[in-house]
Amino acid sequence: MRTGIWLVGARGSVAVTSIVGAAALRTRLVAPTGCVTELPQLRSPALPGWSELVFGGHDIVTTPVLKKADALAAAGVLPGRLVVALADDLATVEHELRPLPAGDTQAGTADRIAADLSDFRDRNGLDRVVVVNVSTTEPVAAPHPAHAGLAALTAALAGPGPVLPPSALVAYAAFTAGCSFIDFTPSTGARLPALAELARRQAVPYAGNDGKTGETLVKSVLAPMFALRNLRVRSWSGLNLLGGGDGANLADPAANAAKVSSKQRVLGDALGYQPEGTSRIDYVAEIGDFKTAWDLITFEGFLGTGMRMEFTWHGCDSALAAPLVLDLARLTAAAHRAGRSGPLPELGFFFKDPLGDGPSALAEQWAALAAFTAGLGS
Ligand SMILES: NC(=O)c1ccc[n+]([C@@H]2O[C@H](COP(=O)([O-])OP(=O)(O)OC[C@H]3O[C@@H](n4cnc5c(N)ncnc54)[C@H](O)[C@@H]3O)[C@@H](O)[C@H]2O)c1
Numbered sequence: 001m002r003t004g005i006w007l008v009g010a011r012g013s014v015a016v017t018s019i020v021g022a023a024a025l026r027t028r029l030v031a032p033t034g035c036v037t038e039l040p041q042l043r044s045p046a047l048p049g050w051s052e053l054v055f056g057g058h059d060i061v062t063t064p065v066l067k068k069a070d071a072l073a074a075a076g077v078l079p080g081r082l083v084v085a086l087a088d089d090l091a092t093v094e095h096e097l098r099p100l101p102a103g104d105t106q107a108g109t110a111d112r113i114a115a116d117l118s119d120f121r122d123r124n125g126l127d128r129v130v131v132v133n134v135s136t137t138e139p140v141a142a143p144h145p146a147h148a149g150l151a152a153l154t155a156a157l158a159g160p161g162p163v164l165p166p167s168a169l170v171a172y173a174a175f176t177a178g179c180s181f182i183d184f185t186p187s188t189g190a191r192l193p194a195l196a197e198l199a200r201r202q203a204v205p206y207a208g209n210d211g212k213t214g215e216t217l218v219k220s221v222l223a224p225m226f227a228l229r230n231l232r233v234r235s236w237s238g239l240n241l242l243g244g245g246d247g248a249n250l251a252d253p254a255a256n257a258a259k260v261s262s263k264q265r266v267l268g269d270a271l272g273y274q275p276e277g278t279s280r281i282d283y284v285a286e287i288g289d290f291k292t293a294w295d296l297i298t299f300e301g302f303l304g305t306g307m308r309m310e311f312t313w314h315g316c317d318s319a320l321a322a323p324l325v326l327d328l329a330r331l332t333a334a335a336h337r338a339g340r341s342g343p344l345p346e347l348g349f350f351f352k353d354p355l356g357d358g359p360s361a362l363a364e365q366w367a368a369l370a371a372f373t374a375g376l377g378s
Helices: 013-025 065-074 079-087 089-095 105-122 150-157 166-178 193-202 215-228 244-249 252-270 317-337 345-350 362-374
Strands: 003-008 053-059 098-099 130-134 181-182 205-208 232-242 279-283 292-300 306-316
Touching: 003 013, 003 105, 003 166, 003 306, 013 053, 013 065, 013 079, 013 089, 013 244, 013 317, 053 105, 053 317, 065 079, 065 089, 079 089, 098 306, 105 130, 105 150, 105 166, 130 166, 130 317, 150 193, 166 181, 181 252, 205 317, 215 232, 215 252, 215 292, 215 306, 215 362, 232 244, 232 252, 244 252, 244 279, 244 317, 252 279, 306 317, 317 345, 317 362, 345 362
Parallel strands: 003 053, 003 130, 053 098, 130 181, 181 205, 232 279
Antiparallel strands: 232 292, 292 306
C-alpha cells in the first residue's frame, strides 16, 4: 500500500527526524527502536511497509531539509552519518515540500491545500495520504458559531475573516481531499463538531491529540499505580525545561496554556480526582531538543501517613516523537483502508489528550491498541 505522509510543519524538528528515520529504516541503516508497530504483538501485514512511505508537506519557513537535518545532527538529536548516507533521499523529499498556500478567503486557502494534497497523491501514485500536524502549537482557539455544523462552517469559510485556526483549516482541507488526519499537537485540529461531520461524510479516519512522549507518558504509568494501591495523591507538580523551536513557542503564555491543560488531563482521568498542582513549561535555549522534566508527588497512605516521590526525565523530544509519528501514520492509513472513519479512540496510547472516552492508563491503552491492530486484517 503506497502511503503518503504529508507533514504540516515539514521543516521542523519532529518532521525532519521522522523523514530521516523513515529513510534510515527503509535502507536498514538502523533498528526500529521506539517504533511500537515493530513489536511482535503489533506487527501486522495490514500496515504499509517502510519502503511504501512517501513524504511531502507544508511549512511557513524555507530552511532546506538537509540543512535542518545537519543542525539536528550537530545538536546530537540524530547521528550525522545518517544525514550523509541519506542525502539523496532528503533531496527527493525536498521536492515534495511546498510553502503553506494562502487564498483570498479561508475557503480559498483550504482549496489550495487540498489541491496540493491531491497533486501529491496523483504525482506519486499513492493509494492514500495521511496528513500529520507537527507544526507549531497554536494558542487555544476562540469559539465561533460556525464550528457547530458543516453547512454553517462551509458558508462562513467563504466569507471574510478567520473562522478556523490553521490546524483546523488543514484538517478541513485534508478531509475534503479524502485524506486521513493526525494531530500530534495540542492545537484544535479536527476537534470540532463541523469537522467530525465532514470526516464522516468523506469516510476518513482521524486521531489525536498531542503526542505523549515524556512527562505525561510517565504520569500515565504512575498515576494508575497510585489508584490501584488506593493511595491518595495529594499533589502532583511538574516542571518541564525545554529549548528548541517548540520550547521557544511554548514560552508564549497562550500556547503554553494549551499544552499545560493537555498534560494535566491524565491525572484526573486515572485517579478519579484532580490533585493539587500544575505542570509548568519553561524555555531554556541552551538545552535545545533535550527536555528535562522534574515531578514531585506527595501522597497519603494507611492511617493518613504522608509520603513523597520524585522523578526526573531527560528525554530527546524529537527522537521520542518521530517513531510515534511513523507508527501513527502506518496505523491510520491501515485503518482507512479497512474502512474505518471518524475518530480513532483506540490510538489513545499515543496521545496526552486522546479523542473519545478511552482509558487513560498506559497498560489499558496498550491492550486497546493491540486489539485494534489485530482487527486491521492483512
Ligand atoms: N517533540 C515532542 O516530544 C512532542 C510531543 C508532543 C507534541 N509535540 C508537538 O509537535 C509540534 C512540533 O514540534 P517541533 O519540536 O518539531 O517544533 P518545531 O518548532 O521544530 O517545528 C514546527 C514547524 O512548524 C512550522 N509551522 C508553524 N506554523 C505553521 C503552519 N501554520 N503551517 C505549516 N507549518 C507551520 C514551523 O515553521 C516549524 O518548521 C509542536 O506543536 C509540539 O508541541 C512535540
